[in-house]
Amino acid sequence: MEHNHIINHPQFTRDGSPVAFTPEVFTKVQALISRYPEGQQKSALLPILHIAQEEFGGHLSVDTMDYVASLLDIQPIEVYEVATFYSMFYLDKVGKYVIEVCHTGPCTISGGEKILKHLQEILEIKSGETTQDGLFTLKEVECLGSCGTGPVMQVNTEYYEKLTPERVDQLIEELRTFANKDKPNDSAWVEKFF
Amino acid sequence: MGGKILLANIDIPGIRGFDVYRANGGYNSVTKALREMSQSQVNAEVTRSGLRGRGGAGFPTGLKWSFLDRKSDKPRYLVCNADESEPGTFKDRYLMHHLPHLLIEGLIISSYALGVNTCYIYIRGEFKYLVGVLEKAIKEAHQHGFLGDRILGTDFSLNIWVHPGAGAYICGEETALLESLEGKRGNPRIKPPFPAFKGLYGCPTVVNNVETLAAIGPIINMGGEAYSKVGRGKSTGTKLISACGSINNPGVYEIEMGLPVEDFIYNPEYCGGIARDRYLKAVIPGGSSVPILPAELILNTAKGERRLLTYESLADGDFETGTMLGSGGFIVFDEDACIVRNTWNLTRFYHHESCGQCSPCREGTGWMEKVLYRLEHGEGKKSDIDLLVRIAKNIEGHTICPLGEAAAWPVASAIRHFREEFEEHVLHPAEVIEKERRL
Ligand SMILES: Cc1cc2nc3c(=O)[nH]c(=O)nc-3n(C[C@H](O)[C@H](O)[C@H](O)COP(=O)(O)O)c2cc1C
Ligand code: SF4
Ligand code: FES
Numbered sequence: 001m002e003h004n005h006i007i008n009h010p011q012f013t014r015d016g017s018p019v020a021f022t023p024e025v026f027t028k029v030q031a032l033i034s035r036y037p038e039g040q041q042k043s044a045l046l047p048i049l050h051i052a053q054e055e056f057g058g059h060l061s062v063d064t065m066d067y068v069a070s071l072l073d074i075q076p077i078e079v080y081e082v083a084t085f086y087s088m089f090y091l092d093k094v095g096k097y098v099i100e101v102c103h104t105g106p107c108t109i110s111g112g113e114k115i116l117k118h119l120q121e122i123l124e125i126k127s128g129e130t131t132q133d134g135l136f137t138l139k140e141v142e143c144l145g146s147c148g149t150g151p152v153m154q155v156n157t158e159y160y161e162k163l164t165p166e167r168v169d170q171l172i173e174e175l176r177t178f179a180n181k182d183k184p185n186d187s188a189w190v191e192k193f194f
Numbered sequence: 195m196g197g198k199i200l201l202a203n204i205d206i207p208g209i210r211g212f213d214v215y216r217a218n219g220g221y222n223s224v225t226k227a228l229r230e231m232s233q234s235q236v237n238a239e240v241t242r243s244g245l246r247g248r249g250g251a252g253f254p255t256g257l258k259w260s261f262l263d264r265k266s267d268k269p270r271y272l273v274c275n276a277d278e279s280e281p282g283t284f285k286d287r288y289l290m291h292h293l294p295h296l297l298i299e300g301l302i303i304s305s306y307a308l309g310v311n312t313c314y315i316y317i318r319g320e321f322k323y324l325v326g327v328l329e330k331a332i333k334e335a336h337q338h339g340f341l342g343d344r345i346l347g348t349d350f351s352l353n354i355w356v357h358p359g360a361g362a363y364i365c366g367e368e369t370a371l372l373e374s375l376e377g378k379r380g381n382p383r384i385k386p387p388f389p390a391f392k393g394l395y396g397c398p399t400v401v402n403n404v405e406t407l408a409a410i411g412p413i414i415n416m417g418g419e420a421y422s423k424v425g426r427g428k429s430t431g432t433k434l435i436s437a438c439g440s441i442n443n444p445g446v447y448e449i450e451m452g453l454p455v456e457d458f459i460y461n462p463e464y465c466g467g468i469a470r471d472r473y474l475k476a477v478i479p480g481g482s483s484v485p486i487l488p489a490e491l492i493l494n495t496a497k498g499e500r501r502l503l504t505y506e507s508l509a510d511g512d513f514e515t516g517t518m519l520g521s522g523g524f525i526v527f528d529e530d531a532c533i534v535r536n537t538w539n540l541t542r543f544y545h546h547e548s549c550g551q552c553s554p555c556r557e558g559t560g561w562m563e564k565v566l567y568r569l570e571h572g573e574g575k576k577s578d579i580d581l582l583v584r585i586a587k588n589i590e591g592h593t594i595c596p597l598g599e600a601a602a603w604p605v606a607s608a609i610r611h612f613r614e615e616f617e618e619h620v621l622h623p624a625e626v627i628e629k630e631r632r633l
Contacts, residue, residue, distance in 0.1 A: 035355040037269070037312075040395055045377035046360050050319065078377075085379040085549075086360035088319045104281045105482060105539045106438045106525055142363065142543050143281040143482075144320055147523070148436060148444035157322045 006033060011067035019067045025055060041072050045082055049089055059090040095130045095137035097175050100154045103140040106147035115151045116140065118165045122172060135179055199412045199432045201448045204292050212334035215295040221340055223414040227303045228348050236307035240410065242418030244430035249275055249403030250481065250521045252505045261390040262308055263398040271399040272310040273375065274301060274407055276317040277359055277366035281482035281543060282523030285434035286404035288446040290324050294331035298354065300407035302340060303414055305352050308400055312353055316371050319360040328356045363547035367595050368401040370549065381549050382595035405434055426452030429504035439526035442466035455501045456493050472528035479508055480520020482540050483600035485607030487517050532630055533615050537608040538566035544601035555598040558589040562605055569616060572623030579616045583609055
């Protein structure tokens with residue numbers, strides 16, 4: 001489509017280093033923008049912020065948000081107000097693996113509180129904190145839409161359901177081993193239970 | 195399990211892929227609608243079917259479609275609400291996960307009937323893995339000529355795009371969803387104007403739930419008349435119920451409207467009874483926003499009739515002794531469950547999810563959470579119970595969107611039906627805390 005032309009001007013951070021998507025990612029972003037009508041490129045903001053967060057260190061820094069604003073030709077404030085509204089956007093640095101444990105009603109019936117406590121013990125952090133090695137951030141979140149297979153948590157984008165403390169131990173071990181390699185792809189886990 | 199309409203083919207291996215789906219009659223409804231039916235004939239079938247919105251409010255779909263401003267020269271949009279974030283509800287996820295093509299099929303026919311050429315599926319950000327599933331299905335539909343330009347050689351063209359949200363329950367409310375889709379904060383809009391006149395980008399827009407749209411294909415296949423004969427009275431067809439909590443078989447079940455609640459809870463085909471041989475204490479039958487009912491009132495109405503899974507039967511008794519079908523998120527509590535704790539937990543949810551635009555909702559949910567926290571943690575006063583009732587009343591009807599009510603009803607109904615339990619927390623806090631610690 002020939003509308004919503006955007007140009008990939010890098011944004012310069014305070015220390016002078018440029019922030020910009022790689023050409024491949026930029027192509028993806030352009031395709032995303034073309035899904036919306038002419039002049040409505042701002043619609044692509046949420047999808048692009050997801051990509052930006054993944055590309056630039058797992059959270060949205062002010063520099064990253066300014067860059068996204070320049071891409072979409074909108075004011076930086078329009079990005080800040082959105083980034084602060086949605087719980088999946090992190091404004092502060094997070095660990096390589098963000099563990100989000102559901103703490104809403106149905107999951108607590110199936111033992112969610114136990115899982116949360118167990119994670120706090122084995123990671124030696126409280127909810128909202130990151131382990132010293134920068135591997136894990138622990139968060140409590142609201143209903144993940146898996147109430148029939150609780151307790152549930154999400155690690156980055158993967159769902160882990162019907163959790164037990166043993167399964168959690170095993171998973172944390174796996175993640176520690178995987179930490180230096182690629183992200184584990186655990187969708188088999190989703191298939192199994194859902 | 196007979197009588198399935200949406201999930202009839204779910205057990206066929208490979209049904210997620212286009213070829214198997216098509217080989218089992220998939221997309222026949224699209225061929226039928228586009229080749230043999232006019233737009234108004236499709237609309238008429240949907241109206242005749244009696245289908246009501248499955249997102250929570252149960253508004254008749256045909257009627258909603260008839261409100262769409264067809265005189266405007268602006269483009270029209272169809273937006274599929276796949277934000278599913280209401281605690282206890284996980285049916286749309288199940289449907290999209292197993293039968294992505296059923297949704298796509300429904301979107302094509304609905305877009306045809308509404309004169310829409312661009313359709314967005316707004317899916318909650320946490321369901322990122324489903325974005326891939328849906329995009330694959332869309333791609334397959336394109337490859338086989340069911341999407342894109344001049345579908346099946348007709349004049350009708352359609353593109354469907356999947357749009358992820360980013361974690362905000364309020365974006366399930368249709369006007370907040372439209373704001374979010376426009377790249378803004380999810381603040382609900384003041385209505386009117388309704389989306390049918392000024393929706394996405396100020397254009398006429400229909401917003402429907404995933405399950406509602408998935409029912410359109412089967413309705414076209416079987417005919418609106420036949421669909422309307424399934425179910426009971428004004429609750430036509432089937433409904434997906436996602437069951438969770440203290441039951442033996444949590445999961446998603448397609449039931450014919452009119453199934454007695456008791457059968458649903460105890461029949462091994464469905465929930466299979468209460469887990470660990472406990473007694474049934476209470477049920478929230480339609481997602482966390484609807485009133486909770488104690489066992490005796492969920493099984494039978496106050497008039498002594500069997501309670502059925504229909505819009506009407508569940509609402510029998512209004513707020514005094516009734517509840518709502520809502521989204522079909524069926525949460526079961528056994529005798530060990532603490533109603534105060536659960537109410538506090540759900541109020542924390544609503545406080546967290548309030549968009550903050552209206553003070554009764556923003557402040558009220560915060561106050562209720564604080565008061566419930568102190569009751570649950572043994573620091574409550576007797577007057578706190580009436581205070582909660584007052585706060586809930588002050589939220590109701592004083593807000594821009596129904597999240598205010600959604601937060602108020604669970605508190606008001608929990609106190610209405612379980613007041614002794616709240617009083618117990620005030621009178622014997624130490625014992626209550628000790629009992630809960632042991633569980
Ligand atoms: C706070 C709130 C949250 C809602 N969440 C959802 C949701 O997640 N999914 C949904 O389909 N409808 C949700 N709704 C209802 C929508 O506003 C809208 O009525 C529905 O999508 C219309 O589709 P239907 O007529 O097919 O049911 C929500 C409403 C409110 C007030
Ligand atoms: S009722 Fe609550 S969620 Fe709805 S608009 Fe008002 S503050 Fe926002
Ligand atoms: S309550 Fe945990 S996934 Fe719904």
